[in-house]
Amino acid sequence: MQFSNSALWVALCERSIVFARASFVILCISLVSTFVKADQVILKNGDRLSGTITTADGKSLNLKTDYAGDVSIKWDAIQSFSSDQPLYVTPKTGAMVVGTVTSSDGNLEVATKDAGTVTVDKVAVKNVRSESEQRAYGAWGGFLDSGLSLARGNADTTNFTLGATASQITEKSKASAFINSIYSTGTTNGVSLTTASATHAGLRYDFNLTAKTFVFVFSDFDHDRFQQLDLRNVIGGGLGYHLVKTDATNFDIFGGGSFNQEYFTTLTRRTGEALVGESFDHKLSAAFSINERLEFYPDLSSLGDYRVVFDTAAITKINKVLSWEIHASDRYITDPVNGLKGNDLLLTTGVRFAFGANKGL
Template identity: 40%
Template sequence: MFHTARIAALALAVAALPVWAQAPLKTDGQWRGSVNAGASLAKGNTDSTTLNIGANAGKATETDRLNFSLTALYGTKNENGDKSETANLWRMGGKYDRDITDRMFGFGSLDLEHDKLQELDLRGVAAGGVGRHIVKTDKTLFDVFTGLAYNHERFTHDTRNSVEWLLGEESSHKISDTTSLHQRLAVYPNLSNGGEYRVQLDAGLTTSITKKIELKLTLSNRYMSNPQPGVKKTDTLLLTSIGYRFGPD
């Protein structure tokens, strides 16, 4: 299902997507995050340019966590005088978790997305549910979760509204003092239109270059069983970025 599609142009981009690619947040109630910007430029038989900006921020206490993210990516290609877009998307989202017990938690989230190449003018997904901390230490956090989501999709020639079931897992691992890994897998079976579903897979590796500068490698996959006519079901991005980290060490 997670085969590579539409990756050739976008994989050249330098960006940071909202995958919360960092170690578990310190539970001191302080804001931490990073801002990212990048560009790629090619000249020759084919002229191409890709620009991006991204940011994420979060804070945590002993009982709750709050995260926000934003990414914008834009690219063009000029080949033999024929200019076209290779990327035109933005994604933003927020998520709040609160512990019910030491192991159980409730959550709510809101995600917004635009992707011109998918003919997606706007997707808005509001979700809520419960989860369980399978592993919860200073260096590793592994959660499983489930809930319900309301999905509003406005395409160029179509508008769809549906209720979805949300099933997923995510984990953050502090591999060393300078390197951390994060991954998240979420499946959205469509309850309004049986048999249809979406899958989102995000993984990120972050390595500190200095106390404030970090290198990020990101893998992002989006699968939709019922895309618009002529649009492929799978989008995969493999990206790198340089970011500036803010907040206490």
């Protein structure tokens, strides 16, 4: 009986050792497989980094790692890199190619499914994106802004503001839409009055002819109860030029023409207009940005009359979803109806919610 127990004990120990060895081998294989499958970046100083390549723009390469989060690497500091996942590589000239990438001797070798291996000069790379980044790049994204203020007591007032902006940006084009609205009511001594009711909205499509020039078409809509403007619809288009276009700053100038239809309470006007304008966007930091757009519309049907459209905003980013926004929207006309004021300013502030593939602040 004693011998039997000893033999059993030895057998159990042997099995435990075999199991431990097998587990260790499996763990090592898993670790090696993970390391091998990860994208690799080798720097000119000999350092080696592994992770997932997300984007590159010819200036830097972004690598997502488990040990250091997102790492940005200077493009000129990279000796070579390789990916086990398909990357979308766009050269400065030529069509985009898709496939796993290895780099050597200053070239990127893209192993495509249909065209075999395509060579792209490293200095000629415009951008590189992973599959998820490429999907996000061509998707719609934007922001929803809202604000509410109330007063209750001797006087009851309610003020509500709403704004939304959405855009879809690709290498060649940009489609965008916006709306800003304010509605305010007040009650004093039992008398209820609407003190503000205005809405500005628009659609626009830009198409890049070259790296600097673009054409655009647009349609704007305005309603202003206290200008007795039931609806203004403007349809137009023209040609623009990118004076500055960087990751932090965009400054465009543009010109063209438009057809303006105004439906006031007491009359309807239809006029042709010229258009001159500019737009400016700038990121002051990772958390703060400003933007503005100014448009001037001389009336071609009544010389001396004109319209001015001005929009500006300042945005402070709280996190990836929430921001705080202050927005001003001004509309000026030289020929208001019935002796009313020609200038109306809409100022809103509130919380901004990001949705979809937003492109920044």
